[in-house]
Each structure stands twice: as structure tokens, then as C-alpha cells.
Amino acid sequence: MAREQAGILAAPFDPHASDEARARGILAFVYQHATVLFEGGHTYLLLDPANRAKDIVWVKPTVAGVEEVCVMRRVGERR
Incomplete structure (x- = not known):
């Protein structure tokens, strides 16, 4: 991006x-599947790791890089 x-x-x-x-x-x-979302004039990315081992992260691109908005922790068995 x-x-x-x-x-x-x-x-x-x-x-x-x-x-x-x-x-x-x-x-x-790197190594992420990303879904781009637009809301209220802002761009957000929902980042889902390809290997399913890490948590899903929702970020907002900023001038300095990205701002982490939310983390969805994986619980239980990881496949």
C-alpha cells in the first residue's frame, strides 16, 4: 500500500x-491477507495472518506508518 x-x-x-x-x-x-475498509473518510485494513498462527489486527494507515485500532486474539486450537 x-x-x-x-x-x-x-x-x-x-x-x-x-x-x-x-x-x-x-x-x-508481509505475510498477511488484508481486507481494505473505508469508513467516515478513513481507510482501515483488517490484517489476517496467512499461517493462522498470529492474531488478527485492525490498523489505520497514518502519515507516520500505521495505528493499531484493534487486535482480535486467537483463542484455543490454532490450525
């Missing part, structure tokens, strides 16, 4: 340099 700006689609991305990517306006979510 990236902030709208000239040339952003051609910007190189290094998944091991997340701070530099964020400074250029690229927000990377």
Missing part, C-alpha cells in the same frame, strides 16, 4: 528496509 504521489508505482521496494520504504510513502504488510 502506498500514499498517492508522483512516481510511487515505479519506486523500488526493499522488504528488508521498511523504515526507508515508509519514509518514501510505501506501507508494507
